[in-house]
Amino acid sequence: xxxxxxxPEALRLQEGESSSLNCSYTVSGLRGLFWYRQDPGKGPEFxxxxxxxxxxxxxxxxxxxxxxxxxFLHITAPKPEDSATYLxxxxxxxxxxxxxxxxxxxxxxxxxx
Amino acid sequence: xxxxxxxxxxxxxxxxxxLSLECTVEGTSNPNLYWYRQAAGRGLQLLFYSxxxxxxxxxxxxxxxxxxxxxxxxILSSKKLLLSDSGFYLCAWSGEGKGRSNYGYTxxxxxxxxVV
Numbered sequence: 001x002x003x004x005x006x007x008p009e010a011l012r013l014q015e016g017e018s019s020s021l022n023c024s025y026t027v028s029g030l031r032g033l034f035w036y037r038q039d040p041g042k043g044p045e046f047x048x049x050x051x052x053x054x055x056x057x058x059x060x061x062x063x064x065x066x067x068x069x070x071x072f073l074h075i076t077a078p079k080p081e082d083s084a085t086y087l088x089x090x091x092x093x094x095x096x097x098x099x100x101x102x103x104x105x106x107x108x109x110x111x112x113x
Numbered sequence: 114x115x116x117x118x119x120x121x122x123x124x125x126x127x128x129x130x131x132l133s134l135e136c137t138v139e140g141t142s143n144p145n146l147y148w149y150r151q152a153a154g155r156g157l158q159l160l161f162y163s164x165x166x167x168x169x170x171x172x173x174x175x176x177x178x179x180x181x182x183x184x185x186x187x188i189l190s191s192k193k194l195l196l197s198d199s200g201f202y203l204c205a206w207s208g209e210g211k212g213r214s215n216y217g218y219t220x221x222x223x224x225x226x227x228v229v
Contacts, residue, residue: 034217043119043203043220044157087157091217098164099145099207101218105156 002027006088006104013078013111021073021107023088033071034101035064036087044087047073078111085109115140119204119221126228132177132191134224136204139185144206146187147218148179151201163187199228 003026013019025033032051036044048057050066057064061082063074073086085108089101119136126132138144145164149157159172161179169179176195180188187204205218 032217036220041201041223041225043205043223044218046217046219049217089157089217098162098170099147099218100159100162102159103149103157 002090002092002102004088004090004102004104006086006107008107009105010108011110013075013109015079015111015113016077018074018076018078020075021086021109023071023073023104024069025071025088025090025104027090027092027102029093031091031093031095033066034089034091035071035073036089038085038087038106040085047086075109078109080111080113083109083111115206115219117204117206117219117221119224121224122222123225124227126194126226128196128228129193132189132194132198132226134189134202134204134226136187136189136221137185138206141185141206141208143184144208146181147205147207148187148189149203149205151203151223153200157203161189194228196228199226201225 005024007022032049034049035047037047038044048064053068055066061076065072085106087103087106089103091101116139147162148160150160151157161171163169163181166181166184177191202224204221207218
């Protein structure tokens with residue numbers, strides 16, 4: 001069964017304190033791994049898509065990396081406005097016609113000034 | 114550009130009452146459409162998806178149903194709400210499998226449903 005596990009569930013950082021969020025996955029043929037940001041009471045907002053092991057993508061203070069078993073979202077020198085829940089999701093090749101994504105539980109990040 | 118609209122934003126309904134949540138997409142045709150539910154402190158659970166008009170697939174047995182009466186309209190319904198139906202409902206669309214390269218979803222703003 002395809003599965004996504006994110007850790008930690010919650011993370012509190014001081015402004016400027018860099019850290020990483022983990023997304024471990026089990027999928028029958030990874031087609032893509034997605035990272036989303038979700039602010040309270042709002043829909044998730046797309047951040048990155050990674051397709052193959054070794055791939056990296058960056059956006060401002062965020063950098064996503066991918067291995068064959070997990071993905072990391074690195075946050076460098078975070079600011080309070082980076083506080084949000086970060087969701088990881090995977091799509092299997094078997095879902096290529098439907099686009100179904102399987103989501104992890106999310107990591108809630110709080111950055112204190 | 115493509116946009117997705119979802120309403121209402123907030124809804125409080127008594128147990129046993131009916132439900133209708135609507136989602137529409139603009140700026141694209143023949144999208145894949147999805148309904149997810151997010152319980153407090155939990156991840157997103159896929160409820161229904163549709164790859165075309167009148168085509169609905171259900172992921173989990175439940176008290177809810179979905180319909181797609183038009184290409185860019187997706188409706189989530191219930192005849193009688195249960196307390197356990199409370200949650201944050203999200204509609205999303207993707208172009209997967211339709212000749213587009215925009216993998217992943219674009220989400221609506223969500224509906225907070227509280228059943229009392």
